[in-house]
Amino acid sequence: MxxxxxxxxxxxxxxxxxxxxxxxxxxxxxxxxxxxxxxxxxxxxxESGSGLGYNMIVGAKGSPLQLVLNSVYLVSKPIENISWDFYQQFLPAAERPDGVDGTFAASTKTAVPICMGDYYRGFRVIGTNTAYFDRLTIGDGRPFAFSGGRNFRNDEFFGGVLGATVAAKLGLKPGDPFAPTHGADDGKVHDPFTVTGVLARTDTPVDRGVFVNMEGFYLQDGHAKPVEGEEASGQRTADSGEDADGSREHGNREHGKQGQAPLPFAQREVTALLLDTASLPGLPPELMAMGLRTAINEGRDGQAALPIAEIRLLLDLxxxxxxxxxxxxxxxxxxxxxxxxxxxxxxxxxxxxxxxxxxxxxxxxxxxxxxxxxxxxxxxxxxxxxxxxxxxxxxxxxxxxxxxxxxxxxxxxxxxxxxxxxxxxxxxxxxxxxxxxxxxxxxxxxxxxxxxxx
Amino acid sequence: MRTGDLWREREIYTAVPQPLNPPVKKPVFDHPLPPPDTIPPMATPVLELIDVRKSFTMPGGEQVNILDIGSFQLAADEHCALEGRSGSGKSTLLNVISGIMRPDAGRVIIDGIDIARLDEARRDRVRADRLGLVFQQFNLLPGFTALENVLVAMSFGSGRPDRDRAVRLLDAVGLRHRLDHKPSALSVGQQQRVAVARALANRPRAVLADEPTASIDPAHQQQVIDLLRTTCTEQGVALLVVTHAADVAGQFPRRIRLEDFNRAAAGHRS
Structure with a gap:
């Protein structure tokens, strides 16, 4: 023994x-x-918020951490919106109506706009375009995959894509209608969208997102920026979810119906841009990003935040x-x-x-x-x-x-x-x-x- | 052979081998010792004490001598009863012989090794390998089966625990059918049998038994003595039994009183 x-x-x-x-x-x-x-x-x-095919967030001036939390992690409230014109500065000539490269186009590889402020049964609604799923990734360069259906087309104004968690929890599938609410879960009910696709699980915050065509998003009540000369008291607050009077219309309600013309550019804003900065031959990509960030932050139109740096700060703090x-x-x-x-x-x-x-x-x-x-x-x-x-x-x-x-x-x-x-x-x-x-x-x-x- | 020492011990020495169950004899300590030429020569001693002294310091600081022994020997195949009154130093003597205690002075030679000069770890090894102990309360490990109690003792010896030998030992004491029984499931007599088997686990040269019959009823006392003597005889092991029971001591071929050769206990002599 x-x-x-x-x-x-x-x-x-x-x-x-x-x-x-x-x-x-x-x-x-x-x-x-x-x-x-x-x-x-x-x-x-x-950490899953990094390596998603973009390395910079551009949004309104304010807290860069809040910008990152809101845009990447779909938590917290949006700060403010940036103008449509400012967004256009990141686009190449081919994607601009005037056929001229934007100011920051040379430093930008991909710029995906997102518009926020609506909810659907507790989940964030994000207005965006097809580039979100076509050009961004779910990390490590892996493309988005659909467990059912497909991405919405740009001409499907009222098409939407659901994250895996949303679809699983709400029991929605391609073809099902869903109507977001304005500003909060108990806000004014918008016109319904139709699910065109459900994303395969990504293990990122995207799983909790309800993504809709931003053209349809703009056509909802309260989402159009008042143009100058039109109802001076009509402050634009739609995207920030701060609409004091949900029943107030913004003079273009007739556009909020299926088959209507898209919202004029003058009445558009975006909440943030998800940017993948370009890298020039011989220069490290970080250098390009730092230069672009400095240039944006020195201007008055918005700010640029690096998600990885902000999250590292959040983790450390x-x-x-x-x-x-x-x-x-x-x-x-x-x-x-x-x-x-x-x-x-x-x-x-x-x-x-x-x-x-x-x-x-x-x-x-x-x-x-x-x-x-x-x-x-x-x-x-x-x-x-x-x-x-x-x-x-x-x-x-x-x-x-x-x-x-x-x-x-x-x-x-x-x-x-x-x-x-x-x-x-x-x-x-x-x-x-x-x-x-x-x-x-x-x-x-x-x-x-x-x-x-x- | 140191016959003078034997004389000092004032032993009752019997030359004729005793039956396993000899009739109880009245102790005859006061009889004159036989003349030297009638004392048989002692075989090589397995245990020898030379000028051993042990004292304790009392709580008040008083120094009390417990042992003061000039000489004592136990031959390799000898069976000896050691009698003594309470306080005469019997337990201290067994502790000194087994190496649990170190004497203040003198030599304690076990199988040729003076353990008084060894450190504690080496004394432990000598005890494990060369001595088997049987206690008054049997002192079996309560959480271990009969077989495991024997195997535990083997695990502290120099050799590897030998399950077959442990089974044979328990078989020899009539417990083949109780190998997996814990002490609580064994009768008093069976527990003492396990204790005897355990004492022999590491092929000791001598078995020291401390009042092995004191806590059992008279009906079982004879069985225990028979068992000890028979088993030790079969295994060729010396046996030193400490007892205060004259009828038990009377069954041994050699019978000594501690008071007679422990100068420190002389005051206890009756």
């Missing part, structure tokens, strides 16, 4: 105490694992400290559980002392009994730790649908934070050894003669 066998026997001998100790440890580890994994998922949610705090709390839980090992072993030290004395009388060395106690602690830690690891993943699996719906990233029982999780077991073993040192030393110092004579 080896020392390991003796330690196993001792655990079985005190089965209930051992099980309770391991359970306490398992619960602590489950919390740590769940925190690590969900923290990783949150980070993944933010808020997410990482929060993650560290959560990790600290859960680590304390594990330490308390480890103290449980200590308490359990100290509690059984009386019983153990007699066994130790017997083993010593049989010829066991002090080091033998010390090692047996430490092995017991390590076995409890590894057993409890593995049970907690499984439990933690079961926990994540249980809340996975909630995470997928709200964060737009897929989460499952198999979601993992490999680095931290791999460190967990050695950490537990060290912790268990530290916790068991006291009872192990007590066993080491057991007075054999005293216990044998008692």
């Amino acid at each position: 080896t020392l390991l066998g003796i330690a196993c026997r001792n655990i079985r001998q005190r089965l209930l105490t051992s099980l309770l100790t391991a359970l306490s440890l398992a619960l602590g580890v489950a919390l740590v694992v769940a925190t690590l994994v969900t923290g990783g998922i949150v980070k993944q949610a933010f 808020f997410v990482r400290p929060l993650e560290l705090l959560l990790l600290l709390v859960t680590t304390l839980v594990v330490i308390v559980s480890a103290i449980g090992i200590l308490v359990s072993m100290v509690g059984s030290s009386l019983e153990r002392s007699r066994d130790v004395a017997i083993m010593r009388a049989l010829g066991a060395r002090r080091s033998h009994v010390l090692v047996v106690v430490l092995i017991e602690a390590v076995l409890l830690a590894v057993g409890g730790g593995l049970a907690g690891w499984v439990l933690g993943h079961l926990l994540v699996g249980a809340i996975a649908p909630l995470i997928t719906t709200n964060a737009g990233v897929s989460a499952s029982i198999f979601s993992a934070a490999p680095g931290a999780e791999l460190l967990l077991v050695p950490f537990l073993v060290v912790l268990a050894i530290l916790a068991a040192l006291l009872p192990a030393l007590a066993a080491y110092r057991t007075d054999v003669a005293k216990w044998l004579s008692s």
Whole structure:
């Protein structure tokens, strides 16, 4: 019989105490694992916003972080809109009605406009054009794929594409109608769009988006910018969702019907532009982006934000400290559980002392009994730790649908934070050894003669 | 052979081998010792004590001598009963012999090794390999089966735990059918049998039994003594039984009183 066998026997001998100790440890580890994994998922949610085929956001002057959160992650409120003319400055001659390159056209590879401000049953409605799905990607250069239907055509003013989460949650499929509301879920109901396609899951915020043809978006009530001379009090607020009077019309309601002419350029605005900056031969792309960003920010028409930089800032400022705090709390839980090992072993030290004395009388060395106690602690830690690891993943699996719906990233029982999780077991073993040192030393110092004579 | 030492011990030495269940004899400590030429030569001792002293410091700081033994020997195949009153130092003597305690002075030679000079770890190894201990309370490990109790003892010896030998030992003490029983499922007599089998686990040179019959009823006492003597005889192992029961001591071919050769316990002599 080896020392390991003796330690196993001792655990079985005190089965209930051992099980309770391991359970306490398992619960602590489950919390740590769940925190690590969900923290990783949150980070993944933010990092999934990069590498989507654009590297810069152009929007109205204001908070660059808010611009990024709103445009990329579909959270927070839009700041303001930028003018249609400013948008045109990023387009090449071929895409402009006047046939002249825009001011920033040379620095721009792709410019995709988005218009925001409407909702459909809790999900953001984004007015855009076909380029969103044709020229942008879902990360790492992978193109968008449709699980059903197709992208809307530019002449399908009232066509829409749904993200995977939206379609799954609302049970919509290609051909189904849906009518966004203005400004908020309880806002004025707009004219209905028709689902032309449902996107395959991307594990990005796009899964939570309702994308409609921006031509149809412009034709909705309250979405046209008042032209000069027309109703001075009619402030344009549609895209920002701040329409104080949802019933107020903007003089072009007749355009809000299917088959009507598109909204004149003079009455258009966009919320933001998703830009993929051009890279010139011999120059690093970052240099081009920095130059364009500086040029835009020095102007009065809008601002440029780099999503990766903004998100890195957000992660550094808020997410990482929060993650560290959560990790600290859960680590304390594990330490308390480890103290449980200590308490359990100290509690059984009386019983153990007699066994130790017997083993010593049989010829066991002090080091033998010390090692047996430490092995017991390590076995409890590894057993409890593995049970907690499984439990933690079961926990994540249980809340996975909630995470997928709200964060737009897929989460499952198999979601993992490999680095931290791999460190967990050695950490537990060290912790268990530290916790068991006291009872192990007590066993080491057991007075054999005293216990044998008692 | 140090016959002078034997004289000092004032032993009752019987030259004729005793039956396993000899009739109980009244102790005759006060009889004159036989003349030296009637004492048979002792075989190579497996245990030898030379000028061993052990004292304890009391809580008040007083130094109390427990052992002061000039000489004591136990031959390799000898069976000996050691009698003594409470407080005469019997348990301390067994602890010193088994290496659990280190004497303040003197030599404790086990199978040719002076364990008094060894550090604790080496004394532990000598105890594991060369001595078998049987306790008054049996002291079986409660969470382990009969077989595992024997295997545990083997795991502390120099050799590898030998399951077949453990089974054979338990078979020899009549417990073949109780291998997987824990102590709580065994009778008192069966527990003591396991303790005897465990004491022999590592092929010891001597078995030290501390009051092995003190906590069992008279009906089982004889069985335990028979078992110890028979098994040790079969295994060729020396046996030193500490007892305060005269009828038990009377069954041994060699019978000594601790007070007679422990100068520190002289005051206890009746």
